Amino acid sequence: MENPVLVEATRGPLVESRHRGALVIADSAGKTVFSLGDIGTPVFPRSAIKALQALPLLESGAADALDFDDAELALACASHNGEEVHAKSARIMLLKAGLTEEALECGPQWPKRMEDAAKLIQADEQPCALHNNCSGKHAAFLGLARVLGAPTAGYVAPEHPVQQEIRIVLEQMTGQKLTADICGTDGCSIPTYAAPLDGFARAFAVFGTGEGLSPGRARACERLYEACVNEPYMVAGAGRFCTEVMDAFRGRVFVKTGAEGVFCGSIPELGFGFALKCEDGATRAAEVMTAALLEVLLDTDEEQAEVLARQVTPEIQTRRGVRAGEVRPAPDFLAALMSIG
Amino acid sequence: MENPVLVEATRGPLVESRHRGALVIADSAGKTVFSLGDIGTPVFPRSAIKALQALPLLESGAADALDFDDAELALACASHNGEEVHAKSARIMLLKAGLTEEALECGPQWPKRMEDAAKLIQADEQPCALHNNCSGKHAAFLGLARVLGAPTAGYVAPEHPVQQEIRIVLEQMTGQKLTADICGTDGCSIPTYAAPLDGFARAFAVFGTGEGLSPGRARACERLYEACVNEPYMVAGAGRFCTEVMDAFRGRVFVKTGAEGVFCGSIPELGFGFALKCEDGATRAAEVMTAALLEVLLDTDEEQAEVLARQVTPEIQTRRGVRAGEVRPAPDFLAALMSIG
Numbered sequence: 001m002e003n004p005v006l007v008e009a010t011r012g013p014l015v016e017s018r019h020r021g022a023l024v025i026a027d028s029a030g031k032t033v034f035s036l037g038d039i040g041t042p043v044f045p046r047s048a049i050k051a052l053q054a055l056p057l058l059e060s061g062a063a064d065a066l067d068f069d070d071a072e073l074a075l076a077c078a079s080h081n082g083e084e085v086h087a088k089s090a091r092i093m094l095l096k097a098g099l100t101e102e103a104l105e106c107g108p109q110w111p112k113r114m115e116d117a118a119k120l121i122q123a124d125e126q127p128c129a130l131h132n133n134c135s136g137k138h139a140a141f142l143g144l145a146r147v148l149g150a151p152t153a154g155y156v157a158p159e160h161p162v163q164q165e166i167r168i169v170l171e172q173m174t175g176q177k178l179t180a181d182i183c184g185t186d187g188c189s190i191p192t193y194a195a196p197l198d199g200f201a202r203a204f205a206v207f208g209t210g211e212g213l214s215p216g217r218a219r220a221c222e223r224l225y226e227a228c229v230n231e232p233y234m235v236a237g238a239g240r241f242c243t244e245v246m247d248a249f250r251g252r253v254f255v256k257t258g259a260e261g262v263f264c265g266s267i268p269e270l271g272f273g274f275a276l277k278c279e280d281g282a283t284r285a286a287e288v289m290t291a292a293l294l295e296v297l298l299d300t301d302e303e304q305a306e307v308l309a310r311q312v313t314p315e316i317q318t319r320r321g322v323r324a325g326e327v328r329p330a331p332d333f334l335a336a337l338m339s340i341g
Numbered sequence: 342m343e344n345p346v347l348v349e350a351t352r353g354p355l356v357e358s359r360h361r362g363a364l365v366i367a368d369s370a371g372k373t374v375f376s377l378g379d380i381g382t383p384v385f386p387r388s389a390i391k392a393l394q395a396l397p398l399l400e401s402g403a404a405d406a407l408d409f410d411d412a413e414l415a416l417a418c419a420s421h422n423g424e425e426v427h428a429k430s431a432r433i434m435l436l437k438a439g440l441t442e443e444a445l446e447c448g449p450q451w452p453k454r455m456e457d458a459a460k461l462i463q464a465d466e467q468p469c470a471l472h473n474n475c476s477g478k479h480a481a482f483l484g485l486a487r488v489l490g491a492p493t494a495g496y497v498a499p500e501h502p503v504q505q506e507i508r509i510v511l512e513q514m515t516g517q518k519l520t521a522d523i524c525g526t527d528g529c530s531i532p533t534y535a536a537p538l539d540g541f542a543r544a545f546a547v548f549g550t551g552e553g554l555s556p557g558r559a560r561a562c563e564r565l566y567e568a569c570v571n572e573p574y575m576v577a578g579a580g581r582f583c584t585e586v587m588d589a590f591r592g593r594v595f596v597k598t599g600a601e602g603v604f605c606g607s608i609p610e611l612g613f614g615f616a617l618k619c620e621d622g623a624t625r626a627a628e629v630m631t632a633a634l635l636e637v638l639l640d641t642d643e644e645q646a647e648v649l650a651r652q653v654t655p656e657i658q659t660r661r662g663v664r665a666g667e668v669r670p671a672p673d674f675l676a677a678l679m680s681i682g
Contacts, residue, residue, distance in 0.1 A: 107662075
């Protein structure tokens with residue numbers, strides 16, 4: 001099945017570019033509530049499943065043993081901007097595990113925003129692994145390694161106990177076998193396993209509701225969900241989609257972006273999880289898809305409506321800040337969403 | 342007609358993302374030699390036609406009156422990195438026209454590369470309109486306005502004599518009517534007119550060969566072509582596709598990128614021009630499409646083959662610089678290209 005055009009980018013009177021994609025909404029029993037596009041092809045979830053990758057940290061008791069607070073748990077689930085607050089929190093997580101940034105194997109990355117990069121440049125510093133958008137996740141992996149008594153060096157390798165723990169949890173949450181033939185290397189050097197979108201949609205329905213889980217895993221999901229929605233700034237940062245949406249919805253939704261146009265999320269009040277992939281990997285389109293889905297599915301207050309309206313049709317501007325066009329849901333996509341429920 | 346998948350991005354053993362697109366190769370008589378995808382929908386050419394937008398500068402005598410050299414003519418056709426050499430050359434072009442950067446209406450832009458941005462930050466400077474990737478084109482517009490005796494303020498407006506001159510030349514070169522209903526605003530605030538790809542492919546076949554043109558226009562095309570291929574660093578800069586390809590091909594091809602996944606080019610030895618658009622606007626895919634097209638169409642020496650091989654399948658790396666996948670032409674796209682000639 002072909003992926004339909006879900007998002008358009010306009011310029012003046014015309015559509016300039018088009019983004020296709022696939023999307024699944026599922027409930028916690030794994031039933032597909034709604035789908036669009038090619039949902040059979042395995043998708044690398046990338047950073048969209050960081051919250052699932054953090055489950056062993058909670059279930060092992062490592063999060064409590066290391067005294068990680070909500071902000072730190074949120075950072076473990078984050079693709080952050082590499083702002084000072086993010087880098088500093090990652091350093092503290094490592095300190096709590098008796099480690100330093102030398103232990104991180106995610107590689108260095110410039111902060112996402114020029115103003116944060118400028119602070120480093122003005123201080124004559126280079127970006128380090130603490131600024132990598134995945135540094136919180138990696139600090140959590142290292143904390144887990146310590147509590148498991150596993151070596152910290154090489155914790156990114158697929159055969160390391162930390163990555164094995166995560167793979168098993170992902171298999172249980174998605175209901176998919178995650179094997180070497182569908183394994184790629186993520187940008188931060190850890191394994192990423194591809195699976196059909198419905199597996200991830202189901203996993204996030206369960207993540208948001210706890211339905212069908214053992215008490216221990218349900219509690220782990222609840223703590224991570226609460227940490228992210230209570231500390232949305234730690235999950236991304238200034239000007240970021242995940243932060244703005246979770247901030248506005250105050251606990252009603254969890255959303256998380258992944259590289260190459262992936263989004264996953266939980267909507268506990270409806271019992272739904274969702275997973276989507278923009279075919280071409282564009283984040284601008286995956287964000288519009290997610291915003292449109294939330295706008296159609298949820299009743300909103302004024303603040304929530306304002307945030308979603310801005311994220312559903314973000315403006316495209318000239319370098320002088322004048323409107324030149326917008327990114328927006330394709331009419332057929334909106335019509336299809338309206339048919340839900 | 343649907344756009345086929347022309348480019349794939351892989352990760353480990355799987356294709357992670359897919360880019361669709363449309364492509365036309367034409368000769369200078371306007372005959373379509375080869376096409377793929379939806380070639381009927383009008384495309385905003387954006388910066389890919391800067392060389393055509395510079396024709397009035399030459400034909401009016403303004404380039405000679407202002408004593409613009411090859412490097413400056415190349416900068417007039419450029420989407421440059423905003424490196425020191427680019428910003429400085431744009432300032433000199435303005436000085437030659439008796440103006441300063443205050444006259445530029447393109448808006449400010451950070452240099453493309455962090456190391457060039459860092460130089461500004463270390464000097465406690467903000468980026469200005471000279472660093473805008475279009476500053477050379479705008480300096481050329483202002484030079485033309487001066488020689489035409491037109492006001493310099495407002496030179497970006499569709500009704501300004503400079504933009505009217507350009508619109509007429511574009512109509513002649515593409516064989517298309519360019520009217521307000523297909524006009525958008527480019528990122529640098531000037532009008533951009535959408536037209537089918539075959540119009541642009543034909544225009545660049547003519548640009549590269551001069552066939553069918555008046556002597557004055559043919560000479561203008563030749564001077565701009567020569568300027569770009571002689572000074573490819575001014576057209577883009579360090580690490581950039583257009584610079585590397587034109588540098589390696591030493592006059593055999595002209596290529597130019599445009600925002601939202603557009604590329605245009607001339608291959609005079611074959612009498613061909615081409616124009617392509619990645620449906621979703623991705624530059625990474627438009628570059629691979631262009632490199633694949635050149636690799637199939639042209640006999641190459643060792644250096645040319647090396648540059649194209651790298652640009653046809655650029656590596657996707659982790660933040661530690663380890664290979665994670667690649668961007669590459671889709672097998673069906675390569676097979677279709679092989680069928681040419």
